[in-house]
Amino acid sequence: MPDDNGERDPNICKDVGVMAKLNICTAKDGETGKWAALSYCWGGDSNFTLNASSFDDLRSGQSLATFPATLRDAVLVTRALGFRYLWIDSLCIFQDNINDWAVEASRMSRIYRHAAVTIAATSAETADAGFLDKRAPYYSCPFPWRRRSHQGSVNDASRAYPVVLRSYTDTFNKEPARSSRWATRGWTFQEELLSKRILYYTKEEMVWKCRAVTFREPELKPTTTSYIEIPPPLPVPLPKPEQLYADSMSDPYRIWYLLLEIYVSRDLKFDRDRLPAIEALAEFFHAQFREQYCAGLWREDLRFGLLWSIHRNGHYPGPHADTAKRSEVRNLSYQYKHNKERYAPVGVSSKQRKPSWSWIGADNYVDLKWPQLGQLRWLQDYTYFAFILDFKVHGQLQGVFGHVEGAELTLEAPYRHLHLKLDGYSKSQWNPVRVAQRALMRPSPLPSLRELAQVALVRPGYLAGTETSGSVIVPSSSTDFTFIRIAEETRTVPPALYLLILQPQPRNATNNRGPHHYRRVGLLRLSPHRYYGSDSVRVAVTKRLESDAYKEVTSEKWPVGTFVID
Template sequence: MNVIRLEDLSWKSIFNSMAAWLHDCDKAHMGCPRVDEPALPTRVLDLGESDTCEKIKLHISVPLQHGRYVALSYCWGGPQQMTTTTTTIDSMIAGIALNSVPKTIRDAIQVTKKLGIRYLWIDSLCIIQDAGYDKLSEIASMGDIYKNSTVTIAASSTESVFEGFLDDKIPWDICRLPLYLDEDSSGTIHFAQQTKWSARDQRLFTRGWAFQEFMLSPRVILFDDVQPTWHCYSESFRALVPGYIDYNHPEKLTFGSILESRRHSTYKGGRSRLWATLINEYSSRDLTFFEDRLPAISGIAMEFSLLWEDDYIAGYWKSDLPLQLA
């Protein structure tokens, strides 16, 4: 049995924990990249400087403009009512009322503001959806977009952009008992049964694009059906508040393990097994469009290409081509 303070389960407490974890990761985690200000993606959502701003704007970055930004990983859940297109881009730049955006995006905006970060990248709003040239260019850059983000918000509990992830998904099974310390001091103690839980059935972990988004992000705040958890190179799936859940997450290969794969680069067998493990996991996921099979993993392939100093050829590696084709 674990003792839990009820106030630890409040969103105010969780938001404070998010900011504290981000600060500690930047200052104390030697194995994690520093929180710097990379070049901004082509477009980002500008959330404004005020926490009470009721509008956001699509911001077109100027060359060499730098800044911290958050990336969102989520399930579209079908056709989107709000996207950036050649006909809507001007209105997006002029301003978007917060009460008009879908719930998942609105929740992501709230989390980003609580982290003290001004910019947010979301594919449906930062890529011109009906411009083929823009989609090709931005999809080719998605690996870098997630890799260079300050943190990625992973909305794993939602099946569509309209659901949101800051609402309580399940009731907390907590037993409350009175606690008396002396005649003048009393309170309440809370007990919960420690339990195991797997994220394998979360919708986001069945999506092909989300695999690359998770692997390449240096830091992830994961919102699942139980409670928010933190993940970075140094801390794997740590609850943001004290809890009683023993997490079992499906994501074993991360960018941290890609860096670790340097030790496999001296012999082909190790590299082949590592790549096969990754492809097996990726291939078990769903993609809405068949033609996305290679683009949705191209960012990961680019990282391996740099680490292994090898040529990537449509899912295979030049130095190991005969073995992989067999």
């Protein structure tokens, strides 16, 4: 049966037909058809997967009774909807073949975009949990009513409508799908956004969503399509690519950054999945503006893309802000509530992910952000001081959107080398050691810039309301750092100047010749702030440091150099 668009079948699909046994089947060249796709949480340690040893058994057929409950329920739904084929990642991709995995991951955009429907098993926390027989009951009762303009008895059946009583226990009154473990998984993010039709199975109800309407059980009338929770809201699923950018007010780069800010807070079992889990989404965007993909960022907007930062402290005052933030996340977020060993990271990963200049270098579960995404980009005017000279990728298996072992970014920018002593920096503002440090800093070049950098790299919890952020893995014995000027916002009031903090990398077998290599360890945002009497101590200190550093940097001319950042 041809698809709406005559789309070619995935290479491997599950034939769920009406036979007693279900088998995997491979698509022939040029074959088209309709299929359903499953979006779910693997969870646990399910061994029911496609690999070299299980291929023959799965191809010859397996009894439905042997399937994990979530997969079995998905088969039943697929049959009930009248489809013969079901795509399940664990059974349609060889899990023990990294090359096959990379190839199929690169095709995931087409699989979910062209699936007739995506079954979202949001209420199942693992592959063994199932989602058809564990629904919370809902209650309704007749509610007699009568319009004043009409005569007749209030007991007239034609005037009685059911009133549904729902129980929402989520702290923020989110819809059930948003409060599920499924909504915290990294892989389900692109699966939901790219699907053109989605059937959600939540603990409370079934929900049908497409690009036009949303139907909720047991409501009789459709509502407008719901939105994923980012400002401004994006429709779920995403509209067709040409519709996404038809509005001149929509900036595709801005939309990409907004999506990333949500995605990085989601959970991935394997660290190497950070790019593959949004590979299909990247392919979707690439189809529109046809430019080079640079390890999670885009070449034409790469200089702005470098301005990502980690917002650590939220609205909590004082030196215990990180503790308060961690406590909030554990109490209000599903992923922290069910995984107590997790923590609230505050900078570049201790695993030293590469490349450090991309958002990939940040830890998962962080509050990642770019400057002023809440405003229209065309209302802002950025003056860029850095120029991108080259971009090289290392260890890329398949395609241009998947996993990379590393990537080098070569740029030319104004710079200053500064010496910082981090190991003796005191956290107390009036500690005698701290006072002596400040006194010794004043005669040195750019004293406020040095102080701000030391706070960002050693005591980031003392900064408030800023994009300034630093790494948590800078060795305390480090003294040599390089500051490069990237960009300045000139239309904002007050203006803001952005500097990257780079740390020289030691020479090794692969880096013993040619230009020195660096690693990004922080971002500074400098601005001539206005002071207010209502400012807290942290806000006042942050404003003072950033304002004084802004005056220092803008009052002198920096030399221009070339830097290779890993």
